[in-house]
Amino acid sequence: MRKKIIAGNWKMNYCVNKAEEFVSQIKDTINTDEVDVVICPNFVALDRISDLIYGTNIKLGAQNVYFEDKGAYTGETSVNMLAAVGVSYCIVGHSERRQYFNETDEIVNKKAKKLLEKDIAPIVCVGETLEERESEKMYEVVEKQVRNSLDGIDKDLIMNKVVIAYEPIWAIGTGKTATAEQANEMCKYIREVIAKMYDEETSQKVRIQYGGSVKPSNASEILNMSDIDGALVGGASLTNDFVAIVNY
Numbered sequence: 188m189r190k191k192i193i194a195g196n197w198k199m200n201y202c203v204n205k206a207e208e209f210v211s212q213i214k215d216t217i218n219t220d221e222v223d224v225v226i227c228p229n230f231v232a233l234d235r236i237s238d239l240i241y242g243t244n245i246k247l248g249a250q251n252v253y254f255e256d257k258g259a260y261t262g263e264t265s266v267n268m269l270a271a272v273g274v275s276y277c278i279v280g281h282s283e284r285r286q287y288f289n290e291t292d293e294i295v296n297k298k299a300k301k302l303l304e305k306d307i308a309p310i311v312c313v314g315e316t317l318e319e320r321e322s323e324k325m326y327e328v329v330e331k332q333v334r335n336s337l338d339g340i341d342k343d344l345i346m347n348k349v350v351i352a353y354e355p356i357w358a359i360g361t362g363k364t365a366t367a368e369q370a371n372e373m374c375k376y377i378r379e380v381i382a383k384m385y386d387e388e389t390s391q392k393v394r395i396q397y398g399g400s401v402k403p404s405n406a407s408e409i410l411n412m413s414d415i416d417g418a419l420v421g422g423a424s425l426t427n428d429f430v431a432i433v434n435y
């Protein structure tokens with residue numbers, strides 16, 4: 188039985204004080220062990236939020252990382268730096284990073300591997316554009332992203348640590364949700380890709396989230412689908428809607 192994982196990707200929102208205020212306000216209502224709850228604030232708020240959620244079941248996530256250990260990489264943050272402030276998950280390959288910061292599958296793969304060395308779970312994002320869906324290339328595109336992003340990662344880590352997030356780009360921040368069936372179909376397909384890359388057991392254990400306009404009104408339908416193991420929530424994770432989604 189795969190435990191659901193619901194993560195809030197705050198993107199570039201909330202300064203430290205606002206982040207603290209919001210988490211203080213909601214933390215008791217999202218402190219559950221029925222699902223894994225992850226909050227991914229901006230880098231500058233990680234340390235303070237880490238203190239705030241200490242002793243709860245809520246986990247801290249980062250939104251990005253660099254794959255080198257240290258050195259002259261102005262503006263970058265290493266895996267050790269994340270580990271030192273209590274980060275246990277890190278989003279990699281979000282479509283916004285692929286689109287605006289030229290992040291490729293190869294970079295995503297290096298980041299995921301580096302995170303795993305430090306026992307931080309990568310949340311590896313994949314997903315197609317509207318054009319790719321309309322031209323029915325979505326399976327091909329997503330399969331390639333999954334294969335390349337996870338290349339060379341051990342089966343045990345895929346089963347027990349890595350999280351895959353299927354986020355169709357056309358559904359992010361647009362209010363346009365994939366139907367629960369469309370989302371489930373792709374998550375199921377990703378599971379088949381994992382079965383081809385590894386084996387059936389691995390494909391049954393890996394956790395696959397859906398992300399893209401998840402809100403209280405569609406959370407329970409999405410989260411009750413057979414192959415969807417959680418949600419990566421953007422906009423709705425910045426408000427009390429996140430409480431409703433966690434308690435779907």
Ligand code: 13P
Pocket residue numbers: 196281354358359360361362398399400401419420421422423
């Ligand atoms: P929205 O929930 O705002 O559509 O964002 C989804 C997302 O990109 C989460 O990573």
